[in-house]
Amino acid sequence: MKLENKTAIITGAGSGIGKATALLFAREGAKIIIADWSDEGKNTAEEIGKNSYFIKTDVSRAKDIDNMAKLCLDKFGKIDILVNNAGIARTFPLHETPEEEWDQTINVNLKGAFLASKKVIPEMIKQGKGKIVNISSIAGLVGFSQASAYCASKGGLISLTREMAVEYAKEKINVNCIAPGIIETAMTKEMLQDTALRKSFEEATPYPRLGQPEDIAYAILYLSSSESDFVTGQVLTADGGWTAK
Ligand code: NAP
Numbered sequence: 537m538k539l540e541n542k543t544a545i546i547t548g549a550g551s552g553i554g555k556a557t558a559l560l561f562a563r564e565g566a567k568i569i570i571a572d573w574s575d576e577g578k579n580t581a582e583e584i585g586k587n588s589y590f591i592k593t594d595v596s597r598a599k600d601i602d603n604m605a606k607l608c609l610d611k612f613g614k615i616d617i618l619v620n621n622a623g624i625a626r627t628f629p630l631h632e633t634p635e636e637e638w639d640q641t642i643n644v645n646l647k648g649a650f651l652a653s654k655k656v657i658p659e660m661i662k663q664g665k666g667k668i669v670n671i672s673s674i675a676g677l678v679g680f681s682q683a684s685a686y687c688a689s690k691g692g693l694i695s696l697t698r699e700m701a702v703e704y705a706k707e708k709i710n711v712n713c714i715a716p717g718i719i720e721t722a723m724t725k726e727m728l729q730d731t732a733l734r735k736s737f738e739e740a741t742p743y744p745r746l747g748q749p750e751d752i753a754y755a756i757l758y759l760s761s762s763e764s765d766f767v768t769g770q771v772l773t774a775d776g777g778w779t780a781k
Contacts, residue, residue, distance in 0.1 A: 537565035538761040543612040545569045545604060547595050547652060548622030550576030552721030553671065556749035557619060557756045562588060564757060567612045571595070571604045572622065595622045595648030596640070605655045615659045617760045620649035620693075621671040625723055630684040638685045645689035646696065653700060653711075660709045669759045670697050670713035671752070674775050677715055690715075694771055701769030710768040712759045717775025719747035743776030 544561050548554040550572035558568050562584040570577040570584075571593035581590035591607050593600040608615050623645045626637055649670050660666025675683055676690030693713060700711040718724060718737045728734045728746075737746060755774045758764055773779055 537563075538757060538763070539617075540565035542616040542760075543567045543569075543608060543614055544617035544619065544760065545571060545608050545615060545652070545656065546619040546621060547571045547593065547604075547648065549580050549619075550574045550578075552723060553716065553719060553749045553752045553756075554619070554621040555580045556753040557621065558584060558588070560750070560753040560757055561617075561760070564761075566617070569604060569608045569611070571600075593622075594644075595620075595652060596643035598651050601648075601651045601655050604652070605659070609659070614663055615656045615666070616663070617667045617669070618652055618656045619669045619671070619756055619760070620652055621756075622648055623671065623673075623689075623723075625683065625686045627682040627686075628684075629682050633684055641685035642689050642692070645686070646692045649693055649696060653696075657700075657704060657709065661704075661707050664708060666704075666707075666709040667760045667764075668700065668709065668711045669756050670711070671756075672697070672713045672715045672771065674715050674717050674773065674779050677771070677773070677779055697771070698769045705768055708765075710759070710764065712764070712767060712770045712772065714752060714755050714759070715771050715773040715775065715779075716752045717741060717747055717773075717778040719749060719752060721749055741776040741778050742781065745776070747774065747776060 549558040549570040567587040577590045581588040672693045673690040697713040
């Protein structure tokens with residue numbers, strides 16, 4: 537097992553990529569804190585059973601982040617892995633984007649990763665090791681129409697990843713990010729019900745299917761395991777070839 541005796545906090549693990557990652561981590565021997573603002577996170581923890589706890593968490597609130605880290609330390613005594621996965625995506629033409637929508641997207645997708653990393657890094661420094669995996673998007677690498685706040689948040693997360701990787705490499709804290717392409721989850725469900733839009737996504741993806749949450753979970757597992765100890769500050773793009781064209 538790749539994560540035996542490891543402890544992990546996974547944000548947004550009530551659904552989609554985060555849930556698939558939690559289930560995979562559990563199969564690989566990790567003890568897991570499921571942090572989600574949705575009560576769906578309780579189901580993920582129950583599905584895993586022992587060695588998993590749910591805590592209702594809004595990643596954009598420092599107080600919630602404090603409680604999330606405290607639960608991991610109280611239950612498991614250490615924090616080995618942090619997966620900053622919670623995210624929201626709302627679409628508006630830039631010139632019609634309400635200011636509060638911009639703020640909320642940046643606060644959840646970017647500030648949330650900052651707050652959680654800020655909280656766990658001192659623990660990882662004490663332990664002499666740690667892994668942080670940020671879930672960005674191909675929208676952080678290339679433009680997507682009507683997604684200004686989302687693209688900016690995900691591009692910012694890539695920059696933050698590089699900054700943290702450089703700052704904490706000497707402490708043996710690896711910080712990497714993943715840029716998924718189009719993955720079939722609750723986040724994309726409505727878009728993918730639009731037949732024309734789905735077809736355009738399929739055509740833009742050279743691999744002959746769209747992504748599944750498990751495709752990303754395996755990439756997260758690699759960046760969370762000792763197999764990637766010499767990999768830091770990188771963007772692992774898992775997009776079926778979307779950005780290779
Ligand atoms: P998802 O199925 O909607 O799961 C995201 C989970 O995070 C949901 O349970 C959501 O709760 C929760 N969440 C949202 N805001 C939160 C907050 N402030 N605090 C705590 N939890 C919060 O979406 P997904 O597709 O798995 O997305 C996971 C990550 O992958 C996101 O960062 C997303 O941007 C990224 N990503 C997804 C795709 C894709 O095509 N699906 C592509 C590239 C990147 P609610 O459902 O109640 O909001």
